[in-house]
Amino acid sequence: MAKENNKSSGNGIGFLDSIKTKLILIMILIAAVPLAVAVTVSYNTSTSKALADAADSAEWEVWYFEGRFETICTTNMNMIQSIAGNPVVVQYITGDTSVSYEEVQDIIRECDEVLNDGDQTSIAGPDGFQIVRTSGDFIDVSDRAYFQEAMKGNSYISDLTVSKTSGKRMISFSTPVYDDNNNIIAVVHRNYNINNFHEILASETDSAFMIDRSGKLCAHAAYEIGEGAHDEVDMSNLDVFNNDESEGFYLEPNYDNNYIAFARDPNTGFIVCTSKTEEDVLGAARQSAVIVICVGIALLITAIIISLIMAKSFTEPIEAVAKSLESLSDGRFNKVEKHDKRKDEFGLISKATNSLIETLDTIVTNIKKSAGDVGSSSDELSDMADQISKTAEDVSHAVQEIASGANQQADEIQSATENVGKIGDAVGSVQSSSNDLTSLASKMKEASEISSKSLESLQTSSTEMTAKIDDISNTIQATKDAVNNISEKVEGITSIATQTNLLSLNASIEAARAGEAGKGFAVVAEEIGKLAEDSKQMADDIRKEMETLLAQSEAAVNAAAEVKNGNTDQQIALGETLDAVNGMLEDISSTVDGVHLISEGADTCESSKDSVVDTMSALSAISEENAASSQETGASMQELSETVTTLAGSANDLKDIAQKLNEEMKFFKSAN
Template sequence: MREKIFSVRKEIALIAVLPAFVITIAMLITGILFMRSGMEDEVLKGLLASAYTYRDIASHLTDREAGDNETEIALKQNAGYDFTWFDGDTRKNSSLGSSVIGTKAADSVIAAVIQGGNTFTSTNTQVAGTPYFVAYVPVKDTSGKVVSMAFTGVSRKSVEEQVFKSIIFMLIISFVLMAIAIIVAIRAAINMAGAIGAINESIQYLAKGEFKKADRFLDRNDELGEALNNTNALIEKLSSIVADIRKSAVTVNTSSTDLSDMANRISQTTEDVSNAVQEIAQGATQQAGEIQSAAENVILIGDAVGNVQSSTQDLDSLAAKMKEASEVSGKSLSSLQNSSTEMTAKIDEISETITRTQEAVTNISAKVEGITSIATQTNLLSLNASIEAARAGDAGRGFSVVAEEIGKLAEDSKVMADDIKKEMEVLLEDASAAVQAAEDVKHGNLEQQEALGETIDSINGMLEDIDSTVGGVKVISAGAEQCASSKDAVSDTMDALSAISEENAASSQETGASMQELSNTVLMLANEANDLRDISEKLNRDMEFFK
């Protein structure tokens, strides 16, 4: 900080007083010079005027004797000047006394007045051995000849005393005026310095971070008063601005903290969604495996249905032969019994095949239940992913679309699984009917064997049983054909489910990539939020400077 040599008050006082002092001295010197010269001129003019008056008065006093000085003494008492009447160039009457009566005027006066007929004035003429301010006026007769002179004079000493008194008076007045000017200048300097000090004090408080307005010199109507009021207005405005900045800093800090927390939550949510997507991918993989297994079981069902169809064809042919043999002769009873035994074995084989078909269908139904469960879980995961994507806002919009597509795929999987389940139920019903028919055929065959053992007369009943067997075989054949058709439908459904599973797996991979990108974006958002929080904290620390 610079060292303060002069205060503003001293500088202002010096600026105001020094010119006033110099001007006063210069005016005083000039005034003394001009006043002396002017007073001398005025004295001479007054003397000359008095001399003319004295000439007019004394011209009518022609009968006076030399030394009769009453008139001159009376004029001196009234005017303060000395008066002398010359008879020619010789003093006849004078207020100077009888000592000068009869003396002559100076040669220069005689030459100018008596001889030249002119007035004569001088500021330093010896009269009775004393320097005088003098004025001589010629007195002429009717012919124009100068016959007398009228003199008026005052001693130089008295004039100088009067000049000195005037100078002293002027000095006193000048010094009084200068003192008044100095007092006024000092008061003005004090007021101006006070106003500047008030401004400086407010600025010092402002430099310390305190908003303190000036409360003095506010009623001044000059630039300093305006500066004080403007300083107060500036402090008030800065106080308002700092208050707003402080509020904004607190708001930014709170918002940055909330943003950072939100970013962390979004990051956690994206991690959860990523885990859910991985689970979806695993479910899709598992679903594809289950579908593959179901497809293999469907192939087994197809093989079983083929065996059933083959067996029913053989059974149909055998029944025809049995009927033909029964109608031709009873000789065929032995062959019929053997055929009946073979038919019983075939029926057992058909029953076992249908049982395996039921078991395969049951396994397929269980797998379909697993597919339905996986589709439900996938749908739930898609819903959760959609919710989390909605929370993520614009950043999760792309993931929301992926989650919606996964939900649609899961719904389609569930619908197809339900269709498969319905087809399996129909297939189970047909298989049960086939088993029941096989049991009926077996039961009829046993009765036929018993009838063959009892009597040949039971051939007619056996023929009826054979007809019933043929009808049952037809039913079995129809059921086998239905199984074959259902097998094709199930195979098509398995292909569709396999395609859906592959799409689910691809969508899960795409979702995983999107979640990775979203996670990176959220991480950048978290970093930016932390930077914003650091900036807001620094702003708060800076605002702590202001009280």
């Protein structure tokens, strides 16, 4: 289905395989590739230029703000260092009473008025507790990093801190105060409200900001930080904070993918940054690229239209020639029209195609006429050959039927002769078998008579055995009854032994009562008791033997009964067998008589067999001669029929050739 959809509607050529498609694609590629390269180069050049310009502008801006911040830091540091080196201040700190507190306070106030930033300068003693300030209460700053660094002899600018008195976000400047022996006796420190720098940034831009050495956002041009205005922001995740470069311009993924220019202050380590969105940096370049692309698309559409026009002018004459040749392959002679008037190579192709079609049309017309003549002649020859072939086939079939009948008659006579011989042999076999059967029947009769006498004797013996078995059964029953009587007597003996034992026991008791006089009687009583026990034991043994004898007697009675029943069944079977043998004797006598009759009939058949065989042999010889003559005649007619058939086949082949030629010529139609 996909292949069919890929074909054009007119010529059956796949869309991708068409020369027209290929020409269009080539011309489009010729226009599109340089255009795409130009757009790409233009876009890359414009974006690179925009990035370079943005970098220059942003770097200039951050260096400007970094210079402003450096000036602030330098001014503040120079001011506190001048205070620390003032002799009046040193004298006051060392305890010179000629210098009053108000004099030192005036010196500090004059410095603050020069700076005029709203902040004040203070002096802390070596213990960190303030000793001079223009206003407010003294506080302990010993835990401040700037104080600790100054006590080490360093002039120091702190990270962002929060004032203990005012709660403002600020950075602090500090420097040590030395006495004449170069010992640190105090620290001069001054705070700077970082929101003042926010105002400087906000007056120039809305995208600049500053980060201190710990990564905290100190100030931002777009908003104030702290005091309820904006939360503290940790900027330590920015790449600008984690590198050691002094300046740069790059795309920061952790800051909304904005471009950031930065400059690191060499004295404080603070970083001043300015950010620009990607749209601010590349917007103009992209707009220029869109304009270039739109112009390119317009040019590409123009190239496509020109390609379609040119491809159409190339492919139309080719399609016209293809349609003409396609009609020719279907047997139709259609010339190429319209394009044969052209003066270019396509016109030459169209004229050559038309000339070929005219020549083929003339040749096919002549072949059609000749094919019609050959077909008429072959039809007449084929009809004559068919008539001769049919006549020869009829004669051949008649002769073959006669020969077949003669052969069949000879075969049947021969078969009958063989069957008569077989009948004679069978009669001889029957006669021989009847003689053997007569002898066997006589022997069977004698054996049956002997069996009958044996069965009668066996029946008499069985009757006598039954009577003896009855006598044995009666004897065993009598024995069983005697055993039962003995068993009863043994029970009596057991009872007497028990009574005797009781008497012995009573005698022993009485002898014991008699004392010394009854000892002899006690011995007799004891012996009588032992005798009673022995009698009882013997009676028990006799009873057990009698029980065993009684069980065996009962089993013998049952066995005798079973033998008697089996012998009775045997007598019945012997009677039935004797009856069957007597009946068989009568059947054997009848069989002997029938065998004698069969033997006599067989003798008669044997005497008639020879004359029948001679007659059948004569008939068979005559039939074989007739069959041989018929076969010779049939062979001659068969040869004639084959010759006529060959002639008819040749005529039919010629007819088929003519028909095939006519059919093939029908493929070619007249020119439309």
